[in-house]
Amino acid sequence: MGGVATDSSEQDKRGAGASAAHTQALMERRQSLLGPNMSTFYDQPLHIVKGEGVWLWDADGRKYLDCYNNVPHVGHCNPRVVDAICRQAARLNTHTRYLHNGILDYVERLTATFDDALDTALLTCTGSEANDVALRMASAMTGKSGLIATDATYHGNTTAVAKLSASNRSPHGSSSHIRWVPAPDSYRPLGGTAGDAHALAFADAVSEAIADLEASGHGFAAIIVCPHFVNEGFPSLPPGWLAPTLAKVRAAGGLFIADEVQPGFGRLGSHMWGHQRQGVVPDIVTMGKPMANGHPVGGVVTRAEIMAAFRSSYRYFNTFGGNPVSCAAAMAVLEEIEQQGLMENALSVGAYAKQGLEQLAVHHRAIGDVRGQGLIFGAEMVTDRQTKRPASAYTDKLINAIRHRGIILSKLGRHKNALKIRPPMPFQREHVDLLIEILDAVMRETAMEQD
Numbered sequence: 001m002g003g004v005a006t007d008s009s010e011q012d013k014r015g016a017g018a019s020a021a022h023t024q025a026l027m028e029r030r031q032s033l034l035g036p037n038m039s040t041f042y043d044q045p046l047h048i049v050k051g052e053g054v055w056l057w058d059a060d061g062r063k064y065l066d067c068y069n070n071v072p073h074v075g076h077c078n079p080r081v082v083d084a085i086c087r088q089a090a091r092l093n094t095h096t097r098y099l100h101n102g103i104l105d106y107v108e109r110l111t112a113t114f115d116d117a118l119d120t121a122l123l124t125c126t127g128s129e130a131n132d133v134a135l136r137m138a139s140a141m142t143g144k145s146g147l148i149a150t151d152a153t154y155h156g157n158t159t160a161v162a163k164l165s166a167s168n169r170s171p172h173g174s175s176s177h178i179r180w181v182p183a184p185d186s187y188r189p190l191g192g193t194a195g196d197a198h199a200l201a202f203a204d205a206v207s208e209a210i211a212d213l214e215a216s217g218h219g220f221a222a223i224i225v226c227p228h229f230v231n232e233g234f235p236s237l238p239p240g241w242l243a244p245t246l247a248k249v250r251a252a253g254g255l256f257i258a259d260e261v262q263p264g265f266g267r268l269g270s271h272m273w274g275h276q277r278q279g280v281v282p283d284i285v286t287m288g289k290p291m292a293n294g295h296p297v298g299g300v301v302t303r304a305e306i307m308a309a310f311r312s313s314y315r316y317f318n319t320f321g322g323n324p325v326s327c328a329a330a331m332a333v334l335e336e337i338e339q340q341g342l343m344e345n346a347l348s349v350g351a352y353a354k355q356g357l358e359q360l361a362v363h364h365r366a367i368g369d370v371r372g373q374g375l376i377f378g379a380e381m382v383t384d385r386q387t388k389r390p391a392s393a394y395t396d397k398l399i400n401a402i403r404h405r406g407i408i409l410s411k412l413g414r415h416k417n418a419l420k421i422r423p424p425m426p427f428q429r430e431h432v433d434l435l436i437e438i439l440d441a442v443m444r445e446t447a448m449e450q451d
Helices: 010-034 079-089 101-111 127-142 196-216 243-251 274-278 304-313 324-339 342-363 392-404 429-445
Strands: 048-052 055-058 063-066 120-124 146-150 178-181 220-225 255-259 284-287 298-302 367-373 376-384 410-412 418-420
Touching (some): 063 429, 101 120, 101 298, 120 304, 127 220, 127 284, 127 298, 127 304, 196 220, 196 243, 324 342, 342 376, 342 429, 376 392, 392 429
Parallel strands (some): 146 220, 220 255, 255 284
Antiparallel strands (some): 120 298, 410 418
């Protein structure tokens, strides 16, 4: 694997200096043209110019193992997807006010992966748009506006959806119709213990939020959660954990919106969708990032009566949503998942990766907890295993040090102290071995400081 340049020679130093100057110039141009506060990853941003499979290359020709990106779900520049895009783009691309088979064939195949009741779909360009539509569906179906989300979540960036993110709340506009409940945490569980007590404590918090919304005049329309709670730190929650909460939601006449942008499309290995692993059936399912391997496609799957209520209440049209090229790309992703056995690969390689992290934890006391399912796995870093004090600054140091050793990953959770490892689905055991080897080396070299 191509490494990052070192300071072992004068030539290396000159190369590193030239690269730093180029990066600085690019950042200045970016700010000038795109405005301030455009976020980047890492203390030294990457200039990526090429991708293939699970690998990325920067402008200096350095190679990086991608352990983070779920957008190229079936691998960067997947040949099947590229070919589907090119063939359809060479033939026709227009909107859905003209009839075309592509959207019908795709929706038919997509909805076949869900429970029978979830049989209609609407296609968008992004997950944010999909969640925005889902909120409107909930309002149309219930006649109410109150929403519940966790206090460590992210569901997108439209005006309506951005309000759901408690940790990144805008000072503009009202959020009086939203109630946040404590995010589930299997390492520090609500109710003091994991399992049933944890699940019931979460359900009780949701029940209190429902009552508060009803008393406020907004009423309760829906709860929206990622069924694997990925942004919250993907806690270890057994199948059925969400059932008590959904019983409360349904008893109150509200809807359950499952945001499947991260756990969906087979990433968990055991099931195509995160809610299926939980053994529950949502009223509305939203999708985005991995849907077409980087081509901008999002979607909403729901019951026919909910779709009808939405269509009757809102005049909705999306110029690019469901266009022939997007549908061709999305169909190619489903075909690749099935024909390459990527769900089975996710289950096997994910279990192997989790085992590798558990072995690493024997030698590194900074690893407080290891968790994961399929190709979403990681470890929570702490300053002390007894107190479980989050090692947020240390985690940030690790992420940046690993990036300089040719591995791309990130962090998440309420305290931003859990490694977020979410690679493309073709990830193999040899890639896990490389990841564990470099993580081990970096942890040995990185000093723990009190956060």
